Amino acid sequence: MEIRSLTPHLTLIGLLVLTALALAFTVDVTLSDTPGVRMELPSQIDDWSGDELRYSHDRDNPKQYRVSELELPDIDPETGKKLFTMSYAEYEALPHDTEFVKSIYTNNTDGNVFVSIVLSGKERNSIHRPQRCLVGQGNTIVGTERMEIPLAGREPLKVDVLKTERRYRNANGEMQTYYGYYAYWFVGQSRETPSHYERMFWLAWDRVVHSVAHRWAYIAVSGQRADENSQDYKQDMKDFVEKLYPYLLIDHSRHDKS
Amino acid sequence: MQNQTNIKVWSERWRLGALESQELIRIGLVSVMIGLLFMLFHMLGNTVENVNSRSAFTWMVARWGDTISFGADYSHGYFIPFVSLAVLWYRRKEIFSVETWVDWRGLVVVIGALFMHWLGAKMQQTRLSLMSLVLLTWGIPFYLFGWRIAKNLIFPCSYLIFCIPLNFLDVIAFPLRIFSTKIAVGMLNGFGIEAVRSGTAILIPSMPTGMDVADPCSGLRSLLAMTALTAVYAYFTQKTFIKKWILFLSSIPLAVIGNIARIVTIAFVSEALGPKPALGLYHDYSGYILFAAAITAMVIFGGLLNMGFKEMLKKWKFVR
Numbered sequence: 120m121e122i123r124s125l126t127p128h129l130t131l132i133g134l135l136v137l138t139a140l141a142l143a144f145t146v147d148v149t150l151s152d153t154p155g156v157r158m159e160l161p162s163q164i165d166d167w168s169g170d171e172l173r174y175s176h177d178r179d180n181p182k183q184y185r186v187s188e189l190e191l192p193d194i195d196p197e198t199g200k201k202l203f204t205m206s207y208a209e210y211e212a213l214p215h216d217t218e219f220v221k222s223i224y225t226n227n228t229d230g231n232v233f234v235s236i237v238l239s240g241k242e243r244n245s246i247h248r249p250q251r252c253l254v255g256q257g258n259t260i261v262g263t264e265r266m267e268i269p270l271a272g273r274e275p276l277k278v279d280v281l282k283t284e285r286r287y288r289n290a291n292g293e294m295q296t297y298y299g300y301y302a303y304w305f306v307g308q309s310r311e312t313p314s315h316y317e318r319m320f321w322l323a324w325d326r327v328v329h330s331v332a333h334r335w336a337y338i339a340v341s342g343q344r345a346d347e348n349s350q351d352y353k354q355d356m357k358d359f360v361e362k363l364y365p366y367l368l369i370d371h372s373r374h375d376k377s
Numbered sequence: 378m379q380n381q382t383n384i385k386v387w388s389e390r391w392r393l394g395a396l397e398s399q400e401l402i403r404i405g406l407v408s409v410m411i412g413l414l415f416m417l418f419h420m421l422g423n424t425v426e427n428v429n430s431r432s433a434f435t436w437m438v439a440r441w442g443d444t445i446s447f448g449a450d451y452s453h454g455y456f457i458p459f460v461s462l463a464v465l466w467y468r469r470k471e472i473f474s475v476e477t478w479v480d481w482r483g484l485v486v487v488i489g490a491l492f493m494h495w496l497g498a499k500m501q502q503t504r505l506s507l508m509s510l511v512l513l514t515w516g517i518p519f520y521l522f523g524w525r526i527a528k529n530l531i532f533p534c535s536y537l538i539f540c541i542p543l544n545f546l547d548v549i550a551f552p553l554r555i556f557s558t559k560i561a562v563g564m565l566n567g568f569g570i571e572a573v574r575s576g577t578a579i580l581i582p583s584m585p586t587g588m589d590v591a592d593p594c595s596g597l598r599s600l601l602a603m604t605a606l607t608a609v610y611a612y613f614t615q616k617t618f619i620k621k622w623i624l625f626l627s628s629i630p631l632a633v634i635g636n637i638a639r640i641v642t643i644a645f646v647s648e649a650l651g652p653k654p655a656l657g658l659y660h661d662y663s664g665y666i667l668f669a670a671a672i673t674a675m676v677i678f679g680g681l682l683n684m685g686f687k688e689m690l691k692k693w694k695f696v697r
Binding site: 251 | 399403410413414416417424425484488494495496498499500521544551575577586587
């Protein structure tokens with residue numbers, strides 16, 4: 120029997136075995152448990168009052184509560200069951216080590232701003248592009264813009280802002296349109312970007328080169344636009360983010376140039 | 378022809394259980410390879426835990442079956458492997474008749490593909506792992522049997538790429554919606570129907586609340602299905618490489634035109650019969666009709682590409 124004629128087959132088998140071993144023993148990464156932002160939202164930002172949100176996971180009767188409405192912050196007053204910081208749909212769709220903080224901010228002009236921080240777990244897909252979930256929730260994205268928000272003592276913060284529209288039936292059964300905006304950016308370990316693809320690059324880099332999965336945070340600020348052509352929301356959003364930003368910082372994620 | 382005879386003799390010997398020990402060992406080694414590939418992609422292929430499986434196949438099939446957001450755009454994925462196999466079967470004589478030899482360039486492809494799979498697992502990018510599987514299905518025969526076999530396998534192997542859910546393509550969904558809506562409104566006005574565009578909604582007299590061109594109606598789904606279909610049609614019907622590509626690329630405008638025609642005809646039906654049948658029965662089933670129309674257009678265009686225009690011109694001159 121000519122062993123030499125079997126060499127290509129044996130070479131391939133050797134390579135496949137080596138790859139199997141590499142996959143079994145070298146692809147796991149260490150989860151760095153330190154987030155790049157504080158996982159808490161302040162109860163007061165200037166003249167904005169914040170109220171954290173909680174969700175019941177009762178599939179037949181899902182409800183959203185403001186913490187100020189609750190006697191015990193994590194207990195459903197109707198059922199006595201545990202409340203969560205994310206909706207049931209989010210809990211189902213995302214890895215279970217994903218963490219959430221959500222608050223609604225209101226001010227004396229009856230403005231509402233919704234802020235959420237999603238902190239990824241070990242999984243890459245704890246966070247995904249808002250373009251996917253917003254559309255999945257029935258919104259239409261009618262425009263995208265990158266904006267710069269001036270911050271004291273550092274370079275401006277870059278955020279991506281989506282203009283959204285959602286058609287719904289009001290209490291009288293008439294069709295109406297909700298015009299919204301959705302501003303977001305991502306924060307990793309000493310890294311900040313509004314770009315999904317840049318975040319994906321750094322995630323991959325850290326996993327492959329350093330065998331570490333950092334916990335990226337996805338910060339979103341959303342609210343209403345007065346109408347289809349309104350531009351006022353831009354300055355309001357910028358002012359709000361400028362005030363919110365210092366509360367999110369932890370020491371090692373500071374970008375002070377001074 | 379000699380090789381074809383050899384194949385027949387080999388298959389007869391296989392049937393009679395009269396293979397040489399060297400051949401049996403080779404079959405055994407190929408079986409081990411298939412087993413290892415199964416292990417690499419089914420048992421170690423996916424590091425994203427949301428499908429509760431290490432299988433790249435399970436991950437992929439879960440994406441095909443996902444009806445939320447953009448998953449439904451890839452429901453054609455179920456058919457793709459069968460089309461690839463059919464192409465292989467159709468060309469089996471040609472494939473078996475070529476001269477074979479061990480080609481070290483194929484080994485480079487295999488090593489690159491295996492590294493890509495490792496990278497995909499480490500990065501939690503199962504798409505990258507699936508791309509590496511496509512590359513391996515081509516690279517392994519390339520290494521074992523040489524370039525002539527590999528050349529014949531380029532199409533059936535690369536066709537498998539249509540299986541891989543590339544969800545980032547959704548970024549073209551909104552521009553497609555806007556484009557289709559604008560053209561449809563222009564056409565409706567041209568036909569004398571007073572249509573107004575509001576974002577991605579079209580307002581017409583019979584539907585003053587608007588007909589929204591939603592994401593599933595963006596045309597992305599028909600675009601992906603049409604490109605997959607046209608690829609295999611062009612491969613079989615066109616004689617030259619350039620014509621194959623021209624016909625393949627024509628699937629993009631064909632799908633878009635089909636989608637615009639669907640929007641426009643929904644508006645026609647609404648004007649004629651009212652919004653209920655337009656947004657109900659016609660909306661639900663018109664996609665099939667217009668997809669069939671797009672396929673007909675593809676066949677006609679393919680036929681035109683195959684016509685010998687030079688000879689026809691000569692004949693025409695001769696008759697005159």
